[in-house]
Amino acid sequence: MESYTEENYLKVIYHLSNLTTGTVQTNAIADKIQTRPASVTDMMKKLAEKQLINYVKYQGVTLTEKGKATAVNIVRKHRLWELFLVNTLNFKWDEVHEIAEELEHVNSPLLIERLDEYLGYPKSDPHGDPIPDKNGNFDSPALIKLSKLKPAEKGIVVGVSEHSSSFLKYLDKIKLTLGTSVEMIEVIEFDGSVDLLIEDTRKNVSREVASHILMRTT
Amino acid sequence: MESYTEENYLKVIYHLSNLTTGTVQTNAIADKIQTRPASVTDMMKKLAEKQLINYVKYQGVTLTEKGKATAVNIVRKHRLWELFLVNTLNFKWDEVHEIAEELEHVNSPLLIERLDEYLGYPKSDPHGDPIPDKNGNFDSPALIKLSKLKPAEKGIVVGVSEHSSSFLKYLDKIKLTLGTSVEMIEVIEFDGSVDLLIEDTRKNVSREVASHILMRTT
DNA sequence: AATTTTATTTAGATTTATCTAACTTTATTA
DNA sequence: TAATAAAGTTAGATAAATCTAAATAAAATT
Numbered sequence: 001m002e003s004y005t006e007e008n009y010l011k012v013i014y015h016l017s018n019l020t021t022g023t024v025q026t027n028a029i030a031d032k033i034q035t036r037p038a039s040v041t042d043m044m045k046k047l048a049e050k051q052l053i054n055y056v057k058y059q060g061v062t063l064t065e066k067g068k069a070t071a072v073n074i075v076r077k078h079r080l081w082e083l084f085l086v087n088t089l090n091f092k093w094d095e096v097h098e099i100a101e102e103l104e105h106v107n108s109p110l111l112i113e114r115l116d117e118y119l120g121y122p123k124s125d126p127h128g129d130p131i132p133d134k135n136g137n138f139d140s141p142a143l144i145k146l147s148k149l150k151p152a153e154k155g156i157v158v159g160v161s162e163h164s165s166s167f168l169k170y171l172d173k174i175k176l177t178l179g180t181s182v183e184m185i186e187v188i189e190f191d192g193s194v195d196l197l198i199e200d201t202r203k204n205v206s207r208e209v210a211s212h213i214l215m216r217t218t
Numbered sequence: 219m220e221s222y223t224e225e226n227y228l229k230v231i232y233h234l235s236n237l238t239t240g241t242v243q244t245n246a247i248a249d250k251i252q253t254r255p256a257s258v259t260d261m262m263k264k265l266a267e268k269q270l271i272n273y274v275k276y277q278g279v280t281l282t283e284k285g286k287a288t289a290v291n292i293v294r295k296h297r298l299w300e301l302f303l304v305n306t307l308n309f310k311w312d313e314v315h316e317i318a319e320e321l322e323h324v325n326s327p328l329l330i331e332r333l334d335e336y337l338g339y340p341k342s343d344p345h346g347d348p349i350p351d352k353n354g355n356f357d358s359p360a361l362i363k364l365s366k367l368k369p370a371e372k373g374i375v376v377g378v379s380e381h382s383s384s385f386l387k388y389l390d391k392i393k394l395t396l397g398t399s400v401e402m403i404e405v406i407e408f409d410g411s412v413d414l415l416i417e418d419t420r421k422n423v424s425r426e427v428a429s430h431i432l433m434r435t436t
Numbered sequence: 437a438a439t440t441t442t443a444t445t446t447a448g449a450t451t452t453a454t455c456t457a458a459c460t461t462t463a464t465t466a
Numbered sequence: 467t468a469a470t471a472a473a474g475t476t477a478g479a480t481a482a483a484t485c486t487a488a489a490t491a492a493a494a495t496t
Binding site for chain 4: 243244245255256258259260275276278
């Protein structure tokens with residue numbers, strides 16, 4: 001059994017792995033978990049000891065199969081509870097995250113099984129994120145190029161199809177980084193460039209650039 | 219805010235107060251909470267510091283108004299979750315206690331408000347125990363222990379003062395479930411066990427068991 | 437390549453909740 | 467009432483999760 005805190009670390013590592021598809025850095029974890037890098041290092045040693053992560057000093061961590069399974073199960077619980085809160089208790093989709101952060105740590109496989117059944121074995125939560133089934137399997141949401149978003153559609157940047165330094169530097173500059181939430185305002189007919197709302201700031205990006213950014217719609 | 223552990227101590231003190239209607243002893247708490255008396259003493263100092271209990275060395279503790287309000291709120295959450303588990307997720311009444319022990323510590327007043335509304339502001343849980351409303355008020359029905367019924371007196375099972383799975387399973391087995399009508403035939407002087415008429419069948423039940431069954435006389 | 441900056445780790449404390457062992461107080465009983 | 471038993475407390479340790487400050491490693495820059 002993992003503690004409440006260990007579960008949170010695993011969950012955060014899992015989410016950060018998904019964005020970078022590689023190893024996760026100490027500081028990135030510290031940022032997400034609102035703690036100090038020194039505390040993260042301590043916990044990394046503990047999780048490595050328990051065979052939940054692969055940890056190499058100064059190099060960052062990856063989840064082991066065991067760690068990944070644990071993390072996916074927490075994500076499953078979180079998303080089932082979010083859906084329950086919205087569908088059954090009439091919460092709005094922006095009110096449920098904090099509550100689900102607590103509920104996800106309640107440890108009763110039977111409870112989750114029954115909740116899943118009650119909700120009709122749903123495949124996605126109120127934010128459009130996939131809900132893993134009890135074996136940890138889930139549909140990975142279809143990705144779409146930023147250039148193909150329709151006006152008013154929103155999404156999260158989950159990848160790029162161009163890896164040149166100049167391209168990535170440019171993305172950093174305009175704050176179009178992995179995990180950023182973006183809303184399409186309109187496609188300019190003249191040149192195919194797109195007007196976007198990037199974290200509440202309106203920006204225009206060329207078709208060339210927009211076509212190399214992969215989004216998951218939300 | 220109280221920690222998970224502090225909440226459990228308050229809840230236990232509350233339940234033990236109800237039974238003894240007076241102060242609660244260190245060892246009684248240690249027994250219930252499955253810890254050592256020394257640990258209880260440590261916690262008593264802490265709760266007294268926080269003005270949640272009145273603590274006099276060697277003399278036991280009582281809840282302050284603040285401590286009582288906190289304890290009643292935990293009981294409210296516990297019982298609402300138990301009812302939810304039985305009514306909505308189709309659990310049996312003997313399966314829900316352990317799960318509710320965890321759910322009761324989830325801290326979201328809005329969640330509990332919505333759950334209460336969803337359940338229709340119920341007044342009692344699956345074991346017949348009253349559910350405090352959001353102000354901490356609840357009906358305490360005049361209850362009598364089954365072991366105290368007089369010969370020929372009849373009553374309805376409305377609650378139990380012991381929630382272990384083995385006890386509840388036993389009650390199911392002998393059909394001494396909530397709502398069951400029971401008539402006292404006689405108390406056996408030798409061992410205090412009772413001869414009962416349970417739904418037209420004569421059965422003998424130990425004093426131990428009979429003392430944990432709460433009745434409303436009819 | 438040397439220097440500076442950033443990222444990470446180590447060492448040593450702190451807090452919470454627990455423990456054991458020894459001691460003290462209160463209750464019981466002979 | 468003196469001895470014994472039971473109940474409760476204190477002192478000192480331990481484990482989990484955190485922290486600050488200092489040290490070290492890796493990356494970036496001049």
